[in-house]
Amino acid sequence: MLRAITGLLRLSWRQDRRKMAVALALMAGNALAVPAGAVAIRQLTNAAVAGDAGPAAWSGLAVAVAAIAALTCAHFAHIGYFEVSELNVLSTDEQLIGISNGTPYLDHHERPEHADRMALAQDELQRIGEGLQALLTGGALAVSLLLTTVLLTWAHPALLALPLLAALPLLAGRRAQAAADAAREESSVDTRQARHLFELTTDAASAKELRLLGLVDHLQQRYAGHWRRASGRIWRGELTAGLWRAAGQSVFALGYVAALVLVVGDAVRGRADVGDVVLVIMVASQLNQQVAAAVTITQQLLRSGRSLRRLEEVRALVARPPDGAGVSPPQRLLEGIRLRQVTFTYPGAAGPALRDVDLLLPAGRTVAIVGENGAGKTTLVKLLNRFYEPDHGTILVDGVDLRDLDLTAWRARTTAAFQDYARPELTARLAVGIGDLPRATDDDAVRAGLARAHSGVAEQLPYGLDTRLGRSHADGGVEASGGQWQQLALGRAMMRDAPLLMVLDEPASALDAEAEHRLFERYADGAARVAADSGGVTVFVSHRFSTVRTADLIIVVGDGGVREVGTHDELIRLDGSYASLYGTQAAAYRS
Numbered sequence: 001m002l003r004a005i006t007g008l009l010r011l012s013w014r015q016d017r018r019k020m021a022v023a024l025a026l027m028a029g030n031a032l033a034v035p036a037g038a039v040a041i042r043q044l045t046n047a048a049v050a051g052d053a054g055p056a057a058w059s060g061l062a063v064a065v066a067a068i069a070a071l072t073c074a075h076f077a078h079i080g081y082f083e084v085s086e087l088n089v090l091s092t093d094e095q096l097i098g099i100s101n102g103t104p105y106l107d108h109h110e111r112p113e114h115a116d117r118m119a120l121a122q123d124e125l126q127r128i129g130e131g132l133q134a135l136l137t138g139g140a141l142a143v144s145l146l147l148t149t150v151l152l153t154w155a156h157p158a159l160l161a162l163p164l165l166a167a168l169p170l171l172a173g174r175r176a177q178a179a180a181d182a183a184r185e186e187s188s189v190d191t192r193q194a195r196h197l198f199e200l201t202t203d204a205a206s207a208k209e210l211r212l213l214g215l216v217d218h219l220q221q222r223y224a225g226h227w228r229r230a231s232g233r234i235w236r237g238e239l240t241a242g243l244w245r246a247a248g249q250s251v252f253a254l255g256y257v258a259a260l261v262l263v264v265g266d267a268v269r270g271r272a273d274v275g276d277v278v279l280v281i282m283v284a285s286q287l288n289q290q291v292a293a294a295v296t297i298t299q300q301l302l303r304s305g306r307s308l309r310r311l312e313e314v315r316a317l318v319a320r321p322p323d324g325a326g327v328s329p330p331q332r333l334l335e336g337i338r339l340r341q342v343t344f345t346y347p348g349a350a351g352p353a354l355r356d357v358d359l360l361l362p363a364g365r366t367v368a369i370v371g372e373n374g375a376g377k378t379t380l381v382k383l384l385n386r387f388y389e390p391d392h393g394t395i396l397v398d399g400v401d402l403r404d405l406d407l408t409a410w411r412a413r414t415t416a417a418f419q420d421y422a423r424p425e426l427t428a429r430l431a432v433g434i435g436d437l438p439r440a441t442d443d444d445a446v447r448a449g450l451a452r453a454h455s456g457v458a459e460q461l462p463y464g465l466d467t468r469l470g471r472s473h474a475d476g477g478v479e480a481s482g483g484q485w486q487q488l489a490l491g492r493a494m495m496r497d498a499p500l501l502m503v504l505d506e507p508a509s510a511l512d513a514e515a516e517h518r519l520f521e522r523y524a525d526g527a528a529r530v531a532a533d534s535g536g537v538t539v540f541v542s543h544r545f546s547t548v549r550t551a552d553l554i555i556v557v558g559d560g561g562v563r564e565v566g567t568h569d570e571l572i573r574l575d576g577s578y579a580s581l582y583g584t585q586a587a588a589y590r591s
């Protein structure tokens with residue numbers, strides 16, 4: 001709790017000190033106004049009972065001032081801290097983006113339990129905005145509670161017990177929150193599955209397949225099943241939480257009744273006046289409301305504190321690369337990229353995805369990687385891009401260990417188009433241009449990138465490079481087709497001049513076979529020119545053998561290892577798995 005308070009205060013203070021100081025002062029005014037109003041009402045009652053018009057009028061005025069202060073201070077404070085709250089959301093969102101992208105690795109996205117934590121952090125950080133309001137209202141409440149305690153003790157010393165009883169609903173509230181949180185954590189797997197099924201069944205990309213395969217009812221049932229299980233667990237957690245809260249409030253309610261009996265008894269025996277009875281009725285009932293508000297506010301504060309902790313959890317699980325030697329990548333590749341005894345296991349996986357891989361990707365060559373689904377092709381290119389580190393073995397770039405290369409400099413000399421390419425909803429110009437950020441708005445560079453990708457997409461789009469892509473634009477953008485998005489991704493990959501490594505991981509899966517073939521033929525010419533300048537290696541993954549056969553070197557991956565390496569002609573002569581896969585596909589085209 002203390003960490004939540006200090007964390008939030010530090011965060012908010014950093015955003016805007018002046019607004020925070022004003023909000024704190026106004027909330028202090030609000031905190032004083034409430035008990036001051038109760039004292040003024042006591043005076044007013046006694047003056048009215050005694051028939052003293054003058055003091056009664058002054059007390060009445062004091063009551064009015066206190067009531068106005070109680071209402072307006074909180075209102076104006078809200079205007080002050082509202083903007084700070086919004087800035088808090090912005091700042092924590094920015095921190096999460098920074099954390100998520102502050103690692104060169106991918107396992108916080110791909111490892112299910114880490115992905116869960118990321119999703120929880122994303123969800124919960126949305127609520128950080130309520131934290132500051134809870135903190136300031138809670139602070140004002142604490143001051144009010146203290147003054148209320150003083151007033152009650154002054155009316156009758158035994159009434160000191162009443163605020164102490166107020167601690168019980170707070171303790172019960174903590175137990176309640178713990179029960180609700182545990183239920184939410186337990187249901188996170190079902191919630192994740194349900195969310196995925198919801199996206200799948202409402203996503204435009206899957207709509208066609210779902211209809212054709214008649215999957216909608218089946219998926220809906222699965223969705224409902226996961227949702228029922230998740231909400232059942234959450235409901236049971238909320239029920240336990242509700243019982244804890246009710247128990248805490250009931251104990252306090254009994255104390256409240258006892259306090260009234262005590263002070264009314266004193267008044268009957270002449271030991272207290274009417275004003276005291278009115279004062280106790282007022283402040284004790286305020287205490288009741290204050291305790292109820294304190295319970296809610298404590299929960300909000302705990303939630304906000306937990307959101308901040310989530311940020312730290314995510315920060316802790318995002319892996320940092322060990323400090324490398326920071327060697328600059330070579331200007332020009334002479335030998336190429338060599339994998340020596342490389343073994344790699346995905347975090348949490350039962351066995352290695354690649355085992356003892358020995359390979360040379362020669363400088364200036366195009367290398368095709370083929371193999372069945374799940375053979376390890378994408379894993380290989382992820383290792384080349386250093387999205388993961390091998391468990392054993394080394395990857396050498398012209399003899400220098402990839403781990404010793406300056407990662408930013410290495411990334412600046414690589415480029416890639418992946419099968420799950422990004423779809424940035426920008427203008428077509430920027431969607432391509434960000435492949436080389438300094439030239440992102442340079443139309444000549446963008447058109448050259450698209451030309452290298454053999455793409456006429458700019459001519460197909462209604463406003464050419466100015467076309468706004470996707471649906472997130474105010475004036476309604478243009479939804480590009482799957483193939484168009486892929487061509488834009490390819491154009492983006494072709495923006496960088498003289499890369500040392502270009503990875504094309506099934507970059508043409510949405511193109512027809514003819515278009516893919518033309519793309520690679522044309523690309524091969526360009527690659528040869530680039531290779532002459534930089535000695536860059538082009539690695540492409542494809543299931544289309546008409547494309548694969550054009551590569552200078554073909555690597556057949558299977559069972560987590562390299563099965564065959566050679567040119568098309570060599571591998572056909574070898575008559576191994578490549579020849580058999582090639583033969584099957586060629587026969588399918590002939591038939």
Ligand SMILES: Nc1ncnc2c1ncn2[C@@H]1O[C@H](COP(=O)(O)OP(=O)(O)OP(=O)(O)O)[C@@H](O)[C@H]1O
Nearest residue numbers: 110346349353371372373374375376377378379380
């Ligand atoms: N993030 C991951 N976590 C755990 N295992 C993974 C992960 N990604 C891939 N794998 C596993 O590693 C193996 C190799 O996967 P990879 O994606 O490299 O195959 P691929 O040859 O590219 O397949 P495809 O042709 O289907 O794209 C598979 O068994 C796959 O299930």
